Each structure stands twice: as C-alpha cells, then as structure tokens.
Amino acid sequence: MDIKEIQNLIKFVAKSGASEVKLEMDDIKITIRTGSESDTTIVHQVPAAHQMPQIAQQAAVPVNTEAVAPVAAAPADEDSKYITIKSPIIGTFYRKPSPDKPLFVEVGQTIAEGDVLCIIEAMKLFNEIESEISGKVVKILVDDSSPVEFDQPLFLVDPS
Known part of the structure; x- marks a missing residue:
C-alpha cells in the first residue's frame, strides 16, 4: 500500500x-x-x-x-429523455428488503409514484426510497450492497 x-x-x-x-x-x-x-x-x-x-x-x-465513485453518465443525448432518481442520503444501497426477498425493481419494470425502489441504510436505519415519478426503469446505476453518496444517481427512468 x-x-x-x-x-x-x-x-x-x-x-x-x-x-x-x-x-x-x-x-x-x-x-x-x-x-x-x-x-x-x-x-x-x-x-x-x-x-x-x-x-x-x-x-x-x-x-x-x-x-465507489459515482457512475459516469452515458452520452447526454442518449440519457436526456430519462429522469435520474438520485440518492437523498449517504449510506449503503440495497435492492431488496432482505437477502431472502425479491428485488424491489428490475430493469424494464414499470413503476408508479410512491413505489419503493430500494433501501438505503444509514447509521443502522433502513430508509425506503420511494419513486417520485411514474415510468419504466431503464437502468440501475448502483450495485447491490454498495456505498452511495448524497445526490448520487441510482436509477434512470423513462417517464413516457
């Protein structure tokens, strides 16, 4: 080192x-x-x-x-039609409520406003992150059990 x-x-x-x-x-x-x-x-x-x-x-x-650096965005013209859902807090990103449960969302799945997208654990508190928009999940930008920063992009959603 x-x-x-x-x-x-x-x-x-x-x-x-x-x-x-x-x-x-x-x-x-x-x-x-x-x-x-x-x-x-x-x-x-x-x-x-x-x-x-x-x-x-x-x-x-x-x-x-x-x-753990934020994932670089794809070319701007390709992603400009998508809405980025960002992390509201610093913590650990989880795609499912527990190891034996199914994923909250997957790529291609249609989501509605208020649907739980993931959990972010911060200081031993598990915070459900809900969608503020309706649409189709195009891309998940963070791996399960990865640390995330405040305002780090988590999901790309096609609102159309």
Missing part, C-alpha cells in the same frame, strides 16, 4: 462521516480517527509472521476510492 492509496483512504473516511476505521492487511495496520480537534492517522508495519487480513468498525472499506 503506497502513500497515495493511504491519502485516498483518509479522504474517503473523512467524507463518509465515520469516526474511526481500522484496517489490517498483510504487513500494514492503519487506524484513522476523525471528528477530533485534529484528524489522526496511525500506520504500523506488522512483521510478516502476524498476517491477519481484517477490517474492523467499517465493513468493506475500499482502499481504492475509485470503486
């Missing part, structure tokens, strides 16, 4: 609002604490005999922040 990846991780944690993240990989151990008077990053080299890959506090904190 190079210094650039560590800096990207620090920026990601600061944006996420987490107060502390611990990351242990092969020969490196990182603790990032935010919210205090000064942000603190502690990096330790661990001898190779103590290799225990583990992530604590924040499950699946990506080292490469490009993996």
Whole structure:
C-alpha cells in the first residue's frame, strides 16, 4: 500500500462521516480517527509472521476510492429523455428488503409514484426510497450492497 492509496483512504473516511476505521492487511495496520480537534492517522508495519487480513468498525472499506465513485453518465443525448432518481442520503444501497426477498425493481419494470425502489441504510436505519415519478426503469446505476453518496444517481427512468 503506497502513500497515495493511504491519502485516498483518509479522504474517503473523512467524507463518509465515520469516526474511526481500522484496517489490517498483510504487513500494514492503519487506524484513522476523525471528528477530533485534529484528524489522526496511525500506520504500523506488522512483521510478516502476524498476517491477519481484517477490517474492523467499517465493513468493506475500499482502499481504492475509485470503486465507489459515482457512475459516469452515458452520452447526454442518449440519457436526456430519462429522469435520474438520485440518492437523498449517504449510506449503503440495497435492492431488496432482505437477502431472502425479491428485488424491489428490475430493469424494464414499470413503476408508479410512491413505489419503493430500494433501501438505503444509514447509521443502522433502513430508509425506503420511494419513486417520485411514474415510468419504466431503464437502468440501475448502483450495485447491490454498495456505498452511495448524497445526490448520487441510482436509477434512470423513462417517464413516457
């Protein structure tokens, strides 16, 4: 893990609002604490005999922040007729209410105003995201169980 990846991780944690993240990989151990008077990053080299890959506090904190960057929009002329439904909060995006239940919506499905499209978990609260428009789901822009940012595009809907 190079210094650039560590800096990207620090920026990601600061944006996420987490107060502390611990990351242990092969020969490196990182603790990032935010919210205090000064942000603190502690990096330790661990001898190779103590290799225990583990992530604590924040499950699946990506080292490469490009993996959670908003999906780039397709060419403007192609998507201009579609309405984008965006995330109203920061959290984890889920396409179904629980692992054993069916998906809320699928590509090609017709939705009505008030239909639940997904759930976004934020601080252990599961928030149902309802459609504010009627139409046909053209594209789902986020993978299930992925972190999402405020105002990140989630769905493309054809209102016609």
